[in-house]
Amino acid sequence: MTPERYQKFQQVLNRRQLDLTVITEDVHKPHNFSAIIRTCDAVGVFAIHAVNSRSSMPIYNQVAKGSEKWVACHTHTNIESAVSDLHQQGLKVYAAHLSKQALDYRMIDYTKPTAILLGAEKSGVTQKAADLVDGHIIIPMLGMVQSLNVSVAAAVILFEAQRQRLAAGLYERVHLAPDIYEQMMFEWSYPEVAASYRQQEKPYPRLGTKGEIIIS
Structure with missing residues (x-):
């Protein structure tokens, strides 16, 4: 040393940041899961939460570049326990989910205790998860595609959270x-x-x- x-x-x-986190729901591709962890490390997320009801946890790959050593990962057997745990800690949970009530992701105040829920690569968050959270957010699309890759979406949202938190001075004190x-x-x-x-x-x-x- x-x-x-x-x-x-x-x-x-x-x-x-103890009160900024991510929940992944059945994100099973190692490439995507590793990229999300790498982004979490880059923006200062202390720990993430993973729910994998359909398969075992993804194996970290080279995309993570060792980031899994610096970001703790808490696993949950179901989405209800994951969301409940974070609600008990005082966090609001927002799902990246296309719905009639979904807000532009930039309209959320990420300086407040916040968790971002991201769903499976093809199907997105489950309806059960969408019903449990405090709100839905979307990244507006101006092209032909309707959504981004889950790891790219995580990066877009988390760096907006970082921008807001930097402006609020939340990175200037130890949490x-x-x-x-x-x-x-x-x-x-x-x-x-x-x-x-x-x-x-x-x-x-x-x-x-x-x-x-x-x-x-």
Whole structure:
């Protein structure tokens, strides 16, 4: 661990947004799932949520470029539990879904606690999911196609959220609780050592100002 890399980890964690997330519903293609994770990392999303009722979780591929190491993924057995969990955390959930009440995605205030629900590649979000959320959003299409690839849609919406949050100064303060911050710093800095400590059910040691392990 070099001081420069440790400082980079600090800069990234300082900007992680706890109340901005994504739910994927049966997004089963590894290429798309990996691209969504990569975008989440790029805009500072701390964790995403995945529901896969039709198959197992997609396997990360090269598109992620290692981003899966920096974005936690919480899995859910069904869409009801995923949406309920986020509602209990105080987030509003908006589905990318074409309906009569759907709003232009730019009309949403993403500075508020927000989750974006994205559906399967061909069929989109299920009607059950559409009925559970707080609202529907669309990306206006001016050409012949009616929708974007799911990973592209995720990027378009998330970077609008980033734009709004940057303007509101939400990336200028740390959102993580101190204990979670220290935990993530250790796991990012020393993943193999962290795995060993977890296996032994021992607490992580402290890190010094330059990222060195302090054994007391």
